[in-house]
Amino acid sequence: MKPNCHRTTAAFTGIGILALWALACPAQVPVQVQAVQPAAAERNPAALATLSRPTGRFGRTLGLPKDGKDLYIPDEDYIRFPLPPGAEAYADVDALKIKSMMGEVTAISRKSRDDGNQYWGRIPGTPYDRMTQDWVMAQFEKLSLADVRRQEIAMKPLWYPTEWTAEFTVDGRTQALKTVFPITESPPTTGDGITAPVVWVGLGTAADFQGRDVNGKTVMIYSLPTPGGRDHSADWSGAVRRANDAGAAIILVEMGFPGNAQSEPEGAVGTAAPTVTITPDEANLIRDQLDQGRPVSFHLRLATEERRGLKTGNIWGVLPAASKEQILIMAHTDAFFEGAMDNASGLAMMLDIARHYAAVPQAQRPRTLVFLTTPDHHHGSEGIHWVRDNYDWSNVALIVNAEHPSQTLLYSLDAGVMTANEVGARRWFVGGSDALRALVRQTFREFGVATYRKSEVSPGGELSQIYAKAPSFHIIDHVIYHTTLDTADLVPAWGIEAATRAFLKIIDKVNTMTKQEIAAAPTDLADPSRPVR
Ligand SMILES: [Zn+2]
Numbered sequence: 155m156k157p158n159c160h161r162t163t164a165a166f167t168g169i170g171i172l173a174l175w176a177l178a179c180p181a182q183v184p185v186q187v188q189a190v191q192p193a194a195a196e197r198n199p200a201a202l203a204t205l206s207r208p209t210g211r212f213g214r215t216l217g218l219p220k221d222g223k224d225l226y227i228p229d230e231d232y233i234r235f236p237l238p239p240g241a242e243a244y245a246d247v248d249a250l251k252i253k254s255m256m257g258e259v260t261a262i263s264r265k266s267r268d269d270g271n272q273y274w275g276r277i278p279g280t281p282y283d284r285m286t287q288d289w290v291m292a293q294f295e296k297l298s299l300a301d302v303r304r305q306e307i308a309m310k311p312l313w314y315p316t317e318w319t320a321e322f323t324v325d326g327r328t329q330a331l332k333t334v335f336p337i338t339e340s341p342p343t344t345g346d347g348i349t350a351p352v353v354w355v356g357l358g359t360a361a362d363f364q365g366r367d368v369n370g371k372t373v374m375i376y377s378l379p380t381p382g383g384r385d386h387s388a389d390w391s392g393a394v395r396r397a398n399d400a401g402a403a404i405i406l407v408e409m410g411f412p413g414n415a416q417s418e419p420e421g422a423v424g425t426a427a428p429t430v431t432i433t434p435d436e437a438n439l440i441r442d443q444l445d446q447g448r449p450v451s452f453h454l455r456l457a458t459e460e461r462r463g464l465k466t467g468n469i470w471g472v473l474p475a476a477s478k479e480q481i482l483i484m485a486h487t488d489a490f491f492e493g494a495m496d497n498a499s500g501l502a503m504m505l506d507i508a509r510h511y512a513a514v515p516q517a518q519r520p521r522t523l524v525f526l527t528t529p530d531h532h533h534g535s536e537g538i539h540w541v542r543d544n545y546d547w548s549n550v551a552l553i554v555n556a557e558h559p560s561q562t563l564l565y566s567l568d569a570g571v572m573t574a575n576e577v578g579a580r581r582w583f584v585g586g587s588d589a590l591r592a593l594v595r596q597t598f599r600e601f602g603v604a605t606y607r608k609s610e611v612s613p614g615g616e617l618s619q620i621y622a623k624a625p626s627f628h629i630i631d632h633v634i635y636h637t638t639l640d641t642a643d644l645v646p647a648w649g650i651e652a653a654t655r656a657f658l659k660i661i662d663k664v665n666t667m668t669k670q671e672i673a674a675a676p677t678d679l680a681d682p683s684r685p686v687r
Contacts (some may be wrong), residue, residue, distance in 0.1 A: 215570035217413020217435060218639055225573045226643040227562065229253065232575045234648040235602025237655070244658050246510060249651035252502045255293075256650075257642060259498035262286050263489060273315045273336075275490045278530040279464030286487045290469045290527050293505050297512045299471030299525065309464040310534035313339050318456040320430070322352070324443045328453075333414055333433040336456055337407070337422035338532075340429040347455030348428065350403035354444050358393025369401035372452040373427075374440065376408045377419075383409070383636035389421030398425045404454050405429040408437035412571040415639040418490045428456050466529040468537045473511050475519035479669060480549050481661060482524045482624070483507055485556040486531035486538075486616045494642045496635035500556035501527065503654050507556070510658055520665040521551060531616050532636075538619040547623045551669045552586075554657060555617040555628035560649025564633060577649035579604035581632060583613035584683045586625030587674035591683045593663050594627045601656035605629060609683040625672045627660070629653060 216225060229250065237245055259276075266282040267274040276286050287304060294302040320334035350372045355362045358375040375397065377388035388394050388407050397405045405427050409417040414435040422429035432440075443450045469487075485504040486497050508525050528537035563578040564571060582605040584594040598605055613621050615630045634640045664672055676684060 215412065215568065216572065218411065218415055218571055219641070219643075220414045220435070222643055225571070227573060227575050227646075229647040232577065232646045232648050235652050238600050241601070241655065241659060243662075244510075244655035246513075247506060247651055247654045247658070249647035249654075252506050252650050252654065253642060253645070253647045255502040255505060256494060256498040256645065258289065259286065259487075259501055260492040260494050260642060262289065263492045267491075272317060275493055276488050277312075277314075277490075278466045278488045278533050279309050279312050279461060283466055283488060283529055287467045287469055287527070287529065290487065290501070290505075294469065294471035294508070294525065297471075297505075297508050299508065299512070300474055302471045303469070305468040305470060305537075305540070307466050307468060307530065307537045307540060309466050309530060309536055312461040312464055312533060313458060314461050315340070315342075315456060315458045318430075318454070319347075320432075320452070320454045322440055322443075323451040323453070324448050329439070331432065331436050333416050333436045334406075334454070335416045335418055335431045336458070337419060337429045337431060339424075340422040340456065340458070341426060342458040343428055343454055343456045347453055348403050349451055349453040352406070352440060352444065352450040352452050354441065355393070355397070357391065358388055358396055359391060360396065362393075363396055363400060366400075368397060370403050372404040372406050372454075373397035373400075373402040374406045374408065374437070374452075376410060376437075378410050379633070382633040383411070383417050383639070384419050384632065386410075386417075386419050386421070389419065394421045394425060394429060398427050398429075402427045404452060406437075406452060407431045408434060409637070410434060411637060411639060412566065412569060415637045416491070417637045419636055428454055430454065430456070466537060468529065468540065469527045471508070471525045473508065473519060473523040473525070474516060475522045476517065477521050478549050479551050480522045480524050481552045481554060481664070482526060482550055483554045483556065483661075484526040484528065484616060487527045487529050488532050489640075490532060490636050491638050492641045493635075494645045495558050495561050495631060495640050497531075497557050499559055499645050499650055503559050503650055503657070504556040506654050507554075507657060507661070522549075528616055535616075535619055538616055542620045542623065545623075550624040551672055552590075552661070552664050553617065553620060553624050553626035554661065555613070555615060555626065555630075556657070557615040557617070557628055558631040558635065559629055559653035560645050560647075561631040561633055562644040562646055564644075573644075577604065577646050577652070578631060578633065579606055580629035581606050581610055581614065582627070582629045582683070583610040583617065583621070584627040585613070585621050586627075586672050586676070588676050588678045588681065589667065589674070590625055590627070590664070590672050591676060591678070591681050594660055595681075595683060597656045597660050597663070598629075601659070602652045603629060603656045607682055 262285045263275045315336045320331040353371040354374045375388045375393045377386040409431050414433045417431045485500040530537045561578050563574040563576045
């Protein structure tokens with residue numbers, strides 16, 4: 155490391171207890187490609203491919219998903235919360251079966267990748283979205299739900315990157331990059347793409363930019379996942395915006411998940427410069443060159459299109475009861491990449507709740523259970539918007555959102571990552587009476603569903619669109635999502651099991667309360683689920 159580099163350490167405690175680091179080395183790097191002497195490449199012919207020098211306490215730095223064989227833990231080896239006494243009614247929840255259903259959903263995503271889509275997943279408006287809807291309808295029909303139907307939804311125009319390539323050049327030698335990924339709404343490049351010298355700005359704070367000329371450059375920013383693949387420091391700290399406003403030709407965001415996981419976070423809306431992510435493994439190849447004072451040139455070619463007139467669909471199914479009062483149980487279906495946690499896990503969990511209650515005679519079901527999947531969560535949310543604006547809410551006693559119920563607890567360790575045989579705590583929300591809040595809190599504790607100390611002020615996820623319409627609750631994990639880390643390997647079965655059992659008990663207890671008892675205005679000021687802002 156050059157003596158004028160300084161090291162910035164940021165420790166995060168939360169769902170993943172991520173202690174992340176970033177190196178910022180402003181101002182010492184010349185950026186003119188023309189200054190390069192060709193002889194340098196001859197002195198070090200293998201330089202480009204091998205220069206990344208990982209360090210770590212265990213002799214090497216572990217990253218994901220590349221070191222999955224060392225880091226992924228079999229489901230059976232996770233700590234399992236036992237079924238609490240008196241909860242035998244929920245012993246029928248079979249977590250490994252739920253996980254195998256999850257695998258049927260992630261297989262649709264993998265098919266989209268294997269069919270040659272560079273922008274892959276269960277993207278709304280694509281055939282893979284339709285396959286997911288068809289799969290949900292088949293599951294509802296298998297459970298003999300009533301009124302199973304698809305409700306067609308017109309989508310807003312879809313930003314869709316059709317093809318991209320990226321590479322970097324040092325000393326006249328060029329190396330292709332495999333993990334660059336465009337951030338949603340990024341502008342495309344034109345013609346043969348853009349080539350621009352790389353400037354490293356660390357975390358991209360205002361101080362990092364002071365005295366730097368980034369105009370027309372590839373501005374490379376290190377971004378802390380806070381805590382996950384969607385929310386990250388380069389977005390909320392204004393680093394992306396700062397680079398854009400200073401005239402960057404390309405904004406290159408290194409997402410700080412150690413390893414080679416691709417990321418599709420937020421943060422490119424409104425940028426004039428094409429804005430893409432890169433993994434630490436490939437970013438380090440560029441950084442190693444910059445650290446040695448070698449000018450690096452980055453080339454990006456990115457084609458996008460706006461797809462108009464696309465259709466998607468909400469799927470509905472009902473378990474009728476004597477009472478016309480309802481509990482609405484929902485899960486969103488769309489995903490970037492495999493989307494195992496986000497939201498194949500929630501979808502499979504919702505289906506297991508349906509399975510559990512479908513086995514109960516109708517006369518013993520106090521309230522009608524309405525099951526709903528929505529398809530457009532990561533895009534325009536048109537499916538849930540229709541529900542928000544048009545559903546008859548007068549009979550809805552409770553909304554239950556099944557979204558991201560389980561994820562492996564992750565730690566940053568030196569420059570790498572470490573997994574733990576435990577389920578991470580979730581962010582969470584409950585809206586309703588003191589009695590509902592107490593019930594949700596106590597039941598989560600009873601079943602071993604770990605949560606953050608404070609609940610969300612208002613819920614994230616799909617619940618964000620409708621929580622004002624009726625009392626509601628959910629848990630929603632948020633580290634690995636929107637990345638290629640989001641596979642079944644990091645979604646522990648016992649976490650889904652605990653959550654499903656807890657949700658079932660909450661629904662049963664809510665069914666012993668009147669609508670008024672569920673909805674009464676909260677008064678308990680000491681309740682940690684009470685909004686603090
Ligand atoms: Zn989600």
